[in-house]
Amino acid sequence: MGEFAIGQPVPRFEDPRLLRGGGRYVDDMAFPGMLYGFVLRSPHAHAKITRLDVTRAEAAPGVAAVLTWKDWAASGYGDLPTAKGKTKRDGSPMYRPKFPALVKDRVRYVGDPIAFIVADTYHQAQDAAELIDIDFEALPAVTSLADASKPGAPLVHDDCENNICFIYTEGDKAKADAAFTAAPIIVKKRFTISRVTAATMETRGSIGVYDAAADRYTCYTTLQRALNFREELAQTLRVPESKLRVVAGDIGGSFGMKSGVFNEVGLVLLGSKITGRPVKWVCTRSESFVADAHGRDNVADAELALDRSGKFLGLRVNNLVAMGAYTQPGTDSGAFSNVGTMAGVYTFPAGYVDVTAVYTHTNIIRPFRGNGRPEAAFVIERLVDMAADEIGMDAAEIRRINMIPPQSMPYQTALSFKYDNGEFERVLDTSLEMIDYKGFEARRAEARQRGKLRGIGMSYTIEKAGAPGYEGAEVRFDRTGSLTVVCGAVTQGQGHETVFKQIVSDTLGIHPDEIHYLQGDTDQVFFGEGTGGSRTSALGGTAVMLATNKVLDKARKIAAHMLQVDQVDYADGVFTNPKTNRSLTMKDVAKASLHPKNLPQEMEVGLNASASHYAKVQNYPNGCHIVELEIDEDTGQVEIERYVVVDDVGTVLNPKLLKGQIIGGISQGVGQMLMEEIRFDPDSGQNLTGSFMDYCMPHAEAFPHIDIKSHPVPTATNPLGVKGAGEAGCVGALPAVGNALVDALSHLGVRHVDMPATPERLWRVMDEAKRAG
Amino acid sequence: MDIDVKMTVNGKAVTGKVEPRTLLVQFIREHLRLTGTHVGCDTTQCGCCVVHVDGVAMKSCTMLAVQAEGRSVTTIEGLAAADGTLHPMQEAFREHHGLQCGFCTPGMVMMGVDIARRLPNADEKTVRHQLEGNICRCTGYQGIVEAIMDASAKMAAKA
Numbered sequence: 001m002g003e004f005a006i007g008q009p010v011p012r013f014e015d016p017r018l019l020r021g022g023g024r025y026v027d028d029m030a031f032p033g034m035l036y037g038f039v040l041r042s043p044h045a046h047a048k049i050t051r052l053d054v055t056r057a058e059a060a061p062g063v064a065a066v067l068t069w070k071d072w073a074a075s076g077y078g079d080l081p082t083a084k085g086k087t088k089r090d091g092s093p094m095y096r097p098k099f100p101a102l103v104k105d106r107v108r109y110v111g112d113p114i115a116f117i118v119a120d121t122y123h124q125a126q127d128a129a130e131l132i133d134i135d136f137e138a139l140p141a142v143t144s145l146a147d148a149s150k151p152g153a154p155l156v157h158d159d160c161e162n163n164i165c166f167i168y169t170e171g172d173k174a175k176a177d178a179a180f181t182a183a184p185i186i187v188k189k190r191f192t193i194s195r196v197t198a199a200t201m202e203t204r205g206s207i208g209v210y211d212a213a214a215d216r217y218t219c220y221t222t223l224q225r226a227l228n229f230r231e232e233l234a235q236t237l238r239v240p241e242s243k244l245r246v247v248a249g250d251i252g253g254s255f256g257m258k259s260g261v262f263n264e265v266g267l268v269l270l271g272s273k274i275t276g277r278p279v280k281w282v283c284t285r286s287e288s289f290v291a292d293a294h295g296r297d298n299v300a301d302a303e304l305a306l307d308r309s310g311k312f313l314g315l316r317v318n319n320l321v322a323m324g325a326y327t328q329p330g331t332d333s334g335a336f337s338n339v340g341t342m343a344g345v346y347t348f349p350a351g352y353v354d355v356t357a358v359y360t361h362t363n364i365i366r367p368f369r370g371n372g373r374p375e376a377a378f379v380i381e382r383l384v385d386m387a388a389d390e391i392g393m394d395a396a397e398i399r400r401i402n403m404i405p406p407q408s409m410p411y412q413t414a415l416s417f418k419y420d421n422g423e424f425e426r427v428l429d430t431s432l433e434m435i436d437y438k439g440f441e442a443r444r445a446e447a448r449q450r451g452k453l454r455g456i457g458m459s460y461t462i463e464k465a466g467a468p469g470y471e472g473a474e475v476r477f478d479r480t481g482s483l484t485v486v487c488g489a490v491t492q493g494q495g496h497e498t499v500f501k502q503i504v505s506d507t508l509g510i511h512p513d514e515i516h517y518l519q520g521d522t523d524q525v526f527f528g529e530g531t532g533g534s535r536t537s538a539l540g541g542t543a544v545m546l547a548t549n550k551v552l553d554k555a556r557k558i559a560a561h562m563l564q565v566d567q568v569d570y571a572d573g574v575f576t577n578p579k580t581n582r583s584l585t586m587k588d589v590a591k592a593s594l595h596p597k598n599l600p601q602e603m604e605v606g607l608n609a610s611a612s613h614y615a616k617v618q619n620y621p622n623g624c625h626i627v628e629l630e631i632d633e634d635t636g637q638v639e640i641e642r643y644v645v646v647d648d649v650g651t652v653l654n655p656k657l658l659k660g661q662i663i664g665g666i667s668q669g670v671g672q673m674l675m676e677e678i679r680f681d682p683d684s685g686q687n688l689t690g691s692f693m694d695y696c697m698p699h700a701e702a703f704p705h706i707d708i709k710s711h712p713v714p715t716a717t718n719p720l721g722v723k724g725a726g727e728a729g730c731v732g733a734l735p736a737v738g739n740a741l742v743d744a745l746s747h748l749g750v751r752h753v754d755m756p757a758t759p760e761r762l763w764r765v766m767d768e769a770k771r772a773g
Numbered sequence: 774m775d776i777d778v779k780m781t782v783n784g785k786a787v788t789g790k791v792e793p794r795t796l797l798v799q800f801i802r803e804h805l806r807l808t809g810t811h812v813g814c815d816t817t818q819c820g821c822c823v824v825h826v827d828g829v830a831m832k833s834c835t836m837l838a839v840q841a842e843g844r845s846v847t848t849i850e851g852l853a854a855a856d857g858t859l860h861p862m863q864e865a866f867r868e869h870h871g872l873q874c875g876f877c878t879p880g881m882v883m884m885g886v887d888i889a890r891r892l893p894n895a896d897e898k899t900v901r902h903q904l905e906g907n908i909c910r911c912t913g914y915q916g917i918v919e920a921i922m923d924a925s926a927k928m929a930a931k932a
Contacts, residue, residue: 015867018875019859019882021809021849028808123794201813201821201876201910252811252876253910285814493874493911660870660912667913692818692908700904700914705897729913 004505004512006720009656012498013512014491024249026205026220027282034207035064037271037281038125039264040115040132041290042107045141045361045685046154049105049114049134056131057117062124064275066132067116067267069104075270077101080261081232083327086166086336086357094166095359097157099326101236101266107136108156108325109362110687111290116267118279141361141685145322146192146299148360156325156359165323165357168336171415176352179314183305187386193375194755195297195322195678196671197289198368199697200492202252204292205282208268212276217269218245222252223520224259224490225530230522232261232329237269241522248520251492255668256367257293258492259532260328264291286691293331294678295368297322298375304383310391310398312348315414317379319355324364331366332357338372340417341463341731344380345424345622346402351414361685363678367532369668370463370727374734377461381735385457385742386751395739396432399460400425417464419620420715427646427711428460431624434644434707443628452630454641455744459735462622465534465724466717468615472527473543475504475551476608479594481587482514485547488528489540490520494726495657496536500544502654507548508555508586509573527612534621534724537653542718543613550609555589558607561600562592619715621723623647625666625736631744636763638674638741643706647728651714651721658725663706665729671698673737677756696758749773780841782807783851791838797831798822800838801848809849809879813908820907823880823887824848830887832906849879852886861931862886865924866917873911881907885921893929897922 004010017023054066065071080099087094103112115132119125140154147153148163156163180186206221217237223229226246234241251258264281271279283291299320305313321335335357343351370377388398403424404411412418432438440456447454474486485504489496497517505512518524528543552570559568559575563582568575573586584592592598593607628642645662652658675696679688689695714721734755741753741762748769753762775790782805789804801807801824812834813821822834825847833846852860862885865871872878881904888895888903895903900918909917 011867012870012872014875015872016859016863018872018878019849019863019866020853021807021879023809023875023878025808025811025876027812028802030806123792199910201819201874201908202811203813250875253874255910285816285819493872495873656870660873660916663913663915664873664911665913668910691816692814693816697818697908697910699908700901700918703901703914706913706915 004502006502006506006653008654010498010502010654011656012495013501014495014497025202025252026207026222026249029207029220029249031207031209031278034278034280035118035120035275036122036125037268037279038117038122038129039113040117040129042110042112042114044107044136044138045110045143046139047107047136048139049107050137051133051135053133054115056133057128060124060128060131062120063117063128065118065271067102067270069100069102072102072270077237077266077270080263080266081235081329083329083332086168086332088164089167095157095160095164097326101263110685111363113263116271118271118275143360143362143680143685144682145297145320145358145360148358149320149356156361160359163359165359168355169353170339171352172350173352175350176314176316179350180305180316183313184308185306185390186303187383187390188303189382189386189752191300191302191379191382192754193296193298193378194672195294196368196676197292197294197678198255198257199695200253200255200257203283203285203288204258204262206265206268207278207280208272209278210269210272216243216245218247219265219269220247220249221265222258223248224254224492224532226490226520226522226525227488227528228530229261233265236261236266246522248490251490254492255369256371256532260293260331260366289690289695290687293364293366295365296375297365300379302379302383304387306387308391310393310401312346312402314348314350315342317342317353319353321355321357322362322365323357323359324362325359326364328364328366331364334365334367334372338376338464340413340415341373341376342380343413343415343417345404345422345460345462347404348414353415362680369665369730373463373727373731374669377459377731378735378738381459381461382738385739389746395458396428396437399428417620420717421713422620422622422648423711423713424460424622427624427648430709430711431626431644431646434709435626435628435642447630451633453633453744454628454630455740456626456628457736457738457740457743458624458626459732459739460624461732461735462620463727463731464618465621466538466615467533467535467618469529469535469539470612470614471529471539471543472610472612473540473547474526474608474610475547477590479591481590483510484516484518485544486518486525487540487544488525489531489536491531494536494661496540498657499537499541499653503541503544504548507552510586526610534726537720537722538619538718538724539613539615541653541720541722543611545719546611546613547609550611551607554609555586555607557600558589558593558598559584562598615718617717619650619717619723621649621725621728623728623732625732627736627740629740629744631762633766636759636766638757638762640670640704643704645706645708645732646711647708648711648713649725649728650712650723652710652712653722655710658710659708661725662708662729665727666706666733667698667703669730669733670702670737673734673755673757675756675758745769776839778838778842780843781845783847793839795838796834797836797838797841798833801833807848807850811876811879813877818908819877820880820884821877823883825883830884849883852882861927862889862924865920869916869920869923871912871916871920877907877909881909881917885924888921889925889928893925895925
């Protein structure tokens with residue numbers, strides 16, 4: 001089956017269905033008698049609710065129910081699950097506020113859910129919301145991370161001192177301090193990593209269906225990890241998981257955002273239980289800006305110590321990380337689990353990072369493509385460029401002399417990560433060649449003639465992927481010899497179906513057209529965690545491979561028994577033996593496996609297998625991005641002219657899909673660096689970027705053709721040799737573009753540009769530099 | 774007070790009773806249950822809802838159903854040939870990996886067909902500019918742009 005083999009650029013099997021309009025997203029589902037829900041949200045960033053009367057709304061046309069905190073309390077359901085496990089500086093447990101599905105008397109961000117109106121139509125529910133009588137007493141709010149932990153800042157939760165959620169440290173402080181004391185050169189900078197939002201093209205949505213006769217709930221929803229989702233939701237509803245079925249249809253992008261159990265999931269289920277009918281809620285786009293979790297929002301005070309030759313001696317970072325007003329399980333992870341990314345691909349011996357996680361009167365911060373990785377990569381890679389600038393060294397050269405050489409692998413960095421392999425210098429050299437690094441100054445001079453300020457910037461980033469965890473898969477032959485592959489992973493667009501079918505088809509010799517891929521239904525998927533953290537190729541792929549190999553092993557035994565030989569040869573789906581002219585296909589064996597007469601004694605009938613795989617070790621994808629851009633001297637408008645990437649994501653399963661992941665990640669990194677930002681009014685706490693008219697999304701015109709080469713260094717940490725690929729593009733893009741902007745403006749004395757580098761901001765930076773200069 | 778509407782959708786005559794405020798996209802999705810046309814925003818920015826009205830790309834979220842009275846609407850479901858063969862634009866999106874999650878895809882494909890009709894053999898810069906009204910969050914657009922250029926060339930050669 002060479003055509004579909006691992007490593008081939010196989011076009012996706014999910015595409016024809018999606019291209020015909022046959023996608024089945026949550027908003028495409030409809031059930032008889034279905035009602036529609038609308039969420040009444042807080043218009044204040046912080047306020048007391050002094051009156052809440054839903055009488056008039058309940059009487060409005062078409063309204064079936066109006067739910068408030070009272071109904072939630074009466075239902076016996078609990079609060080939504082929250083993060084746990086970290087501690088404060090003194091070792092006491094982290095501050096864990098309750099996360100109510102509907103607030104009682106205090107709202108803590110613009111968008112906090114207050115009531116849920118269920119009606120025959122969406123418009124009726126929306127209209128009825130206007131009839132809810134509600135009074136607020138507005139309170140001071142803090143939406144700025146930099147201000148929130150200062151003494152005297154308004155408190156998000158009254159008994160949470162200085163709004164501090166928890167503290168996390170990594171590295172050796174004494175060693176780092178000593179390195180800095182002895183260092184001849186120190187570069188330091190405060191980096192603000194802006195708040196952005198996933199803005200998935202499909203917004204979140206849920207349909208709740210409660211079956212009173214069976215006392216069982218079904219939730220059709222948007223998610224990434226069906227079984228984990230069911231666990232968290234069951235805890236909220238206080239029911240055993242067996243009473244709950246969670247089903248994901250097609251997911252229109254997630255990037256981390258949809259992975260949590262949000263308020264509305266519980267609300268549609270309670271709505272269904274109370275009304276006895278299915279209830280659908282789908283977020284509108286503008287609502288999503290105040291209803292969704294956001295991403296990033298860090299303030300890092302960072303410094304890098306080096307000697308006069310450019311060798312790095314140590315890194316110290318004080319990092320503030322926003323949590324938003326509440327937490328969900330895992331929303332704290334961006335603050336600590338990827339701090340190691342700050343060590344980069346470099347050999348510095350000492351590092352110390354001190355993280356303070358802080359509540360603000362804002363939306364929850366959830367993992368968003370990278371979850372701490374792009375933030376950390378931005379810090380180290382900007383510092384590296386600043387160091388190069390400080391000592392007058394070339395940006396590529398300073399990276400080269402500090403890189404961990406392949407012969408030092410495995411390498412324990414100063415910040416927890418232990419790399420198993422990597423050929424960083426070769427990747428760097430290939431990238432420099434691809435962009436014609438030597439020819440850049442001529443291109444800069446030419447651009448200058450046209451009134452454009454051309455800059456070049458690079459990043460070499462590395463991150464953790466496929467963190468330890470488990471995944472399950474099943475391969476089930478049916479009676480006609482076609483088969484179903486089941487996996488706990490859930491695609492949100494990455495193309496799991498294609499890659500898993502490649503693995504199965506390549507091994508079992510069954511045409512992909514005869515393989516059905518099944519995911520995301522907790523009544524069908526027996527085991528696993530789901531998708532996130534660049535794990536699915538390594539964990540899901542391995543689980544699928546293990547299940548497939550189990551099936552093949554059993555099929556060999558059956559074939560040998562049927563051919564009456566000791567053992568069989570196997571290739572491309574056909575079993576043979578030189579001692580006989582008979583042969584059997586995999587399909588023959590699958591069909592024959594249903595009857596005991598074809599089987600060795602004591603063998604179970606049927607040809608199917610499941611595998612539960614636990615991955616003990618993560619892997620470390622890495623790569624080099626180099627970007628050339630031009631800034632219009634008069635307008636501040638940026639054009640990216642060239643963009644090259646050399647990635648090492650280990651074994652490439654499907655180069656077509658890999659490129660898609662890298663380029664997609666780049667577009668989100670570029671978006672954050674150049675245009676995207678969730679912004680709050682500092683006085684009122686209002687979200688000022690509440691629609692696609694206000695929140696600038698990258699369009700096709702924002703990018704040139706991106707050139708990508710792979711430099712696979714397969715990892716031994718999983719049988720496929722793959723490293724994670726989902727987040728790498730985003731990680732590398734943020735600092736590469738940031739560095740290119742500074743390079744374009746460095747002749748004006750500019751040493752840093754904050755994100756997002758909008759034309760207005762760049763114009764001001766240039767204007768200020770010219771006035772000063 | 775509902776209003777009667779009738780139009781042709783994917784070659785079939787259809788009728789319906791709608792509230793005056795019903796958008797064309799709501800009529801297509803909720804009344805006709807053709808759910809391939811998506812709603813990705815509420816401010817006419819994203820283009821997930823692009824259909825063809827009398828052969829011209831339109832954002833069906835920005836048009837009332839009653840405005841389509843008597844007109845011919847083609848949705849993504851009506852683009853492939855009667856025998857199921859994918860339209861060259863659909864085929865090119867698959868070949869060039871022009872979709873990931875698939876949510877913006879119907880609008881992108883319908884827009885791509887419109888670009889190919891108006892600007893056969895458009896260059897990369899032009900295609901990127903023409904996609905001003907369509908947002909994709911997954912692909913970074915490269916596969917989409919390649920698909921539209923490739924399909925445009927093939928459609929022009931065939932015409």
